[in-house]
Amino acid sequence: MIRPQLRPVVIEQALAAMPCTTCGARVHSACGAIDDHDLHRLASMAHIVEAPAGRVFVREGDPADSFFNISSGTARLFKELPDGRRQIVGFVGTGHFLGLAVSDTYAFTAEAIEPVRYCRFPRAKLKDLMVDFPAMEKRLLSVAANELVAAQEQMLLLGRKTSIERVASFLLAQSVLGVPCGQPRNQLSLKMGRGDIADYLGMRIETVSRAFGRLRAEKLIELLTNTDVMILDRAALEALASDGSLAARRPSAP
Amino acid sequence: MIRPQLRPVVIEQALAAMPCTTCGARVHSACGAIDDHDLHRLASMAHIVEAPAGRVFVREGDPADSFFNISSGTARLFKELPDGRRQIVGFVGTGHFLGLAVSDTYAFTAEAIEPVRYCRFPRAKLKDLMVDFPAMEKRLLSVAANELVAAQEQMLLLGRKTSIERVASFLLAQSVLGVPCGQPRNQLSLKMGRGDIADYLGMRIETVSRAFGRLRAEKLIELLTNTDVMILDRAALEALASDGSLAARRPSAP
DNA sequence: CGGTCACTTGATCGTCTTCAATACCAGTGG
DNA sequence: CCACTGGTATTGAAGACGATCAAGTGACCG
Numbered sequence: 001m002i003r004p005q006l007r008p009v010v011i012e013q014a015l016a017a018m019p020c021t022t023c024g025a026r027v028h029s030a031c032g033a034i035d036d037h038d039l040h041r042l043a044s045m046a047h048i049v050e051a052p053a054g055r056v057f058v059r060e061g062d063p064a065d066s067f068f069n070i071s072s073g074t075a076r077l078f079k080e081l082p083d084g085r086r087q088i089v090g091f092v093g094t095g096h097f098l099g100l101a102v103s104d105t106y107a108f109t110a111e112a113i114e115p116v117r118y119c120r121f122p123r124a125k126l127k128d129l130m131v132d133f134p135a136m137e138k139r140l141l142s143v144a145a146n147e148l149v150a151a152q153e154q155m156l157l158l159g160r161k162t163s164i165e166r167v168a169s170f171l172l173a174q175s176v177l178g179v180p181c182g183q184p185r186n187q188l189s190l191k192m193g194r195g196d197i198a199d200y201l202g203m204r205i206e207t208v209s210r211a212f213g214r215l216r217a218e219k220l221i222e223l224l225t226n227t228d229v230m231i232l233d234r235a236a237l238e239a240l241a242s243d244g245s246l247a248a249r250r251p252s253a254p
Numbered sequence: 255m256i257r258p259q260l261r262p263v264v265i266e267q268a269l270a271a272m273p274c275t276t277c278g279a280r281v282h283s284a285c286g287a288i289d290d291h292d293l294h295r296l297a298s299m300a301h302i303v304e305a306p307a308g309r310v311f312v313r314e315g316d317p318a319d320s321f322f323n324i325s326s327g328t329a330r331l332f333k334e335l336p337d338g339r340r341q342i343v344g345f346v347g348t349g350h351f352l353g354l355a356v357s358d359t360y361a362f363t364a365e366a367i368e369p370v371r372y373c374r375f376p377r378a379k380l381k382d383l384m385v386d387f388p389a390m391e392k393r394l395l396s397v398a399a400n401e402l403v404a405a406q407e408q409m410l411l412l413g414r415k416t417s418i419e420r421v422a423s424f425l426l427a428q429s430v431l432g433v434p435c436g437q438p439r440n441q442l443s444l445k446m447g448r449g450d451i452a453d454y455l456g457m458r459i460e461t462v463s464r465a466f467g468r469l470r471a472e473k474l475i476e477l478l479t480n481t482d483v484m485i486l487d488r489a490a491l492e493a494l495a496s497d498g499s500l501a502a503r504r505p506s507a508p
Numbered sequence: 509c510g511g512t513c514a515c516t517t518g519a520t521c522g523t524c525t526t527c528a529a530t531a532c533c534a535g536t537g538g
Numbered sequence: 539c540c541a542c543t544g545g546t547a548t549t550g551a552a553g554a555c556g557a558t559c560a561a562g563t564g565a566c567c568g
Contacts, residue, residue, distance in 0.1 A: 151405035158412035159456030202413030
């Protein structure tokens with residue numbers, strides 16, 4: 001474990017993660033809307049920590065005494081059943097905010113996929129800061145509301161979409177990560193493996209693999225490597241993601 | 255459609271919906287933490303509306319110009335796919351808050367199950383109020399965080415639980431609605447039909463019915479009527495809800 | 509190379525869905 | 539009082555999708 005430091009480095013990171021401030025769909029970084037003075041106060045109570053890949057840095061059920069802000073890297077957030085079944089409830093990357101849980105314990109486990117650098121804030125002190133600076137609270141509300149909308153979209157996916165629709169939806173969602181305002185990317189480099197995708201989409205790893213295979217066979221995507229995907233036919237992928245249009249012509253197209 | 259009125263009736267309702275303020279698991283009503291003066295300002299900008307059963311009062315995709323606070327009744331919130339598949343993302347009852355969506359459109363449709371009375375606030379005015387009275391914003395943040403935790407729990411259910419585990423989880427969740435601090439109720443009166451339960455749990459109506467039947471056969475519940483359920487063996491139901499213990503001894507119990 | 513690890517592919521199985529019929533319940537009118 | 543009706547729930551049988559089990563492929567690395 002790296003010794004915690006008190007440095008404003010985190011702040012530049014957070015600001016850098018906030019692109020065009022007028023865009024409603026932007027990633028809502030937790031400290032993005034804070035002015036310089038507050039940022040310094042914030043920095044003075046933040047610990048910067050680095051976690052190697054595979055490290056669990058938030059555990060479901062543990063006392064929720066801190067908030068986190070990811071400076072770099074990617075982590076998976078998941079919940080588990082006693083028998084080991086796992087559901088990934090989200091992936092978090094640069095600028096994302098963690099630890100909103102109102103209850104006194106964390107609702108999920110957070111584990112680094114690639115090496116993660118994050119800022120850790122004591123919950124109590126942040127509460128004080130929020131009293132003084134409502135902008136922080138407003139931002140947090142915005143973050144929470146955004147995540148809630150995303151969670152509801154994921155419920156639709158998990159409850160009602162077929163396996164191939166889930167993968168199509170997933171790829172499209174990944175293609176707009178970090179490009180909040182402009183054009184979505186057609187080539188993307190997934191940070192997670194098939195197993196994580198499966199646990200995120202409520203599927204088994206073999207089914208994910210077969211769905212990738214079918215999308216490739218249908219010429220909707222190209223697999224450059226295991227992790228690098230090129231979207232060849234975005235329109236068809238979008239049709240597939242929101243309804244069963246492709247599933248209808250499953251065996252062979254007319 | 256009832257003509258909107260400007261009355262503080264809503265306020266008493268909201269306060270009544272907030273039981274013991276020290277309980278972390280309480281239903282976080284939107285205006286519960288507001289003092290009298292603010293409450294009157296709030297009431298002055300609220301419209302009270304009544305919606306009969308079946309009425310849609312928020313439609314997914316419509317401009318999100320209002321917030322809502324349910325005074326009485328029950329409504330379902332759902333999202334739909336183009337081909338009609340439906341996923342209910344939640345049920346809202348007395349004291350619940352609606353319309354947090356940050357984006358400019360609603361993320362789900364809201365439809366009354368039983369007759370619903372609700373207060374409608376213009377979004378712009380509420381924003382002004384939040385600036386003056388941070389307590390309101392704090393409460394909203396609390397609401398959102400709570401709903402986020404619930405949404406993640408539902409993702410686990412939808413992605414990883416079997417049909418019977420889903421129904422067991424659902425019944426247990428229903429049994430603690432509105433009794434935030436004390437003992438959960440063992441007899442509950444469901445406000446929604448099998449179809450709504452199915453669309454909430456990501457199942458078909460027949461599968462829900464079979465799950466109820468199996469729980470009854472296993473003596474975990476008793477069906478007084480279609481809507482009134484008695485929990486006979488809460489411990490077994492809880493074991494079933496969080497893992498597959500009962501599923502393991504599926505054909506016959508020892 | 510031999511090893512590991514992740515992904516893919518194939519074959520079989522099981523749970524849930526689908527389609528269909530029946531039961532139930534409340535309301536209505538003969 | 540009871541047949542009729544519409545909506546809802548239950549039950550049964552067949553089928554499909556995804557899970558499971560098992561083998562095979564490929565990349566990376568010591």
